[in-house]
Amino acid sequence: MAAFGTVFMPQMTMATFENSDWSKPELVSSDAIQLHPGAHVLHYASTCFEGLKAFRHEDGSINLFRMNRNIERMQQSSRLLSLPAFDAGLxxxxxxxxxxxxxxxxxxxxxxxxxxxxxxxxxxxxxKAASPTSSSMLYVLLSPVGDYFSGGDKTLRLLLEEDGSRCAAHMGMVKSGGNYASALQPILQARESVNADQVLFCPNGDVQETGAANFLLIDGNEIITKALDSSFLHGVTRDSILTIARDMGMTVSERQLSVDELLERASKPDCEAALSGTAAVLAPVGTLIHNGKEFSVGSGKSGATTLKLRKALNDIQWGKAEDKHSWLTKI
Structure with missing residues (x-):
């Protein structure tokens, strides 16, 4: 099986904004786009993207998961980057x-x-370093992907980073390539120095998110995660998992979480931690690394609540459970 996100469908849809108007979307080849070397995106990072999935149900129907929420977030990212606005319908x-x-x-x-x-x-x-682009390109790529956990449901190792941030605080809620670029060096250094899978950014002791996913602490019947603000990404999967947790009668606490509290709670036998995102849904965290020491999260293995929440969301996506919140769009 090819690596996640490396296989693409041969065509994509594309629309362009020029002369203050959007073109009619077209189906075009996905193997190349034409850009001037002076294009605004190449110099001043005027770029944002989204990630969502389509699922095949047993009846053969194809269903998009939370498309409207992803479109809203992309409109928000475009606005915050001063890219041309587009209608959700487009x-x-x-x-x-x-x-x-x-x-x-x-x-x-x-x-x-x-x-x-x-x-x-x-x-x-x-x-135009201090001015927005007057033209833009909007396109939609497709990539068929397999089971994210086909290699086994191993737990992740996270390095807690208190001195640095994933990105500039006012850019956190923008899904922009620059944010991922700014987190790359700390992640590579953490892999080399302590064999960590990811960095959990905790500026000044405030537990936020990793380079590419939101962080959830599961302590018994309670989920603790940072309250929404402009400093980190408002994950669609995060929101979905928290909604399902509330449906199950769990307590959801969206609030500030300090590194000290995280390490204290993680030492409990029934504590769990997970990363949420479109690709993995929920990936279990087994080890936290802080100031040269390693701390197991609970048993250090995949937790029952993490697996239960992930299965509940997968079942909705795959049409095996009721879609109570109208998250699916059949096409």
């Missing part, structure tokens, strides 16, 4: 059109079709 049509076109290629569970809408600034103007 991106919705682009997503549904390309998924319909390749509906026969949507894998059966536990696979899915990963969907990557992308918005980039295209104006050829290297003098």
């Amino acid at each position: 991106l919705q049509k682009m997503i549904t059109d390309v998924v319909k076109h390749f509906s026969d290629e949507v894998p059966k569970p536990p696979g899915s079709m990963y969907i990557r809408p992308t918005h980039i600034g295209t104006e050829a103007a290297i003098g």
Whole structure:
């Protein structure tokens, strides 16, 4: 099986913004785009993207999961990056059109079709470091993916980083490539120095998120996670998991969590921790690394509550459980 996100459908949908207007979306080849070397995105990082999935149900129908929420977040990211605004209906049509076109290629569970809408600034103007792009390109890539946990449900090792941040605080809620770039060196250094899988950024002791996922602490019947603000990404999977947890009668505490409290709670036998994101849904965390010491989270193994929550969300996505919150869009 090819690495996650390295196989693409041969075509994508694309629309462009020029002369203050959006073009009609087209189905075009996905093997290349044409950009001027002076394009705004290449110099001033005017780019944002989304990640969502389409799922094949037993009746053969294809269902998109929380498409509207992803579109809303992409509109927000575009606005915060001063990229040209677009109507939700435009991106919705682009997503549904390309998924319909390749509906026969949507894998059966536990696979899915990963969907990557992308918005980039295209104006050829290297003098616009402090000005927005006047033109842009919006496109939707498709990538069929398999089971994220096919290699085994191993627990992750996280290095707690109190001195650095994933990105600039005012950019945290923007899903932009620059944020991932700024987190890359700390992650690579953590892998080399302490064999960590990810860095959990905790600036000044405030537990936030990793380079590519939200962080959840599960202490018995309570989930603790940072309250939403502009400093970190408002994950769609995070929101879905918290909603399901509330449906199950769990207590959800969205509040500040300190490194000290995290380590204290993690030492309890029934404590669990997990990372939430589109690709993995919930990935269990087994070890926290802080100031040269390793701390097991609970038993250090995949926790029962983590697995239960992940299965509950997967069952909704795959059509095996009731969609109480109208998260699925059948196409």
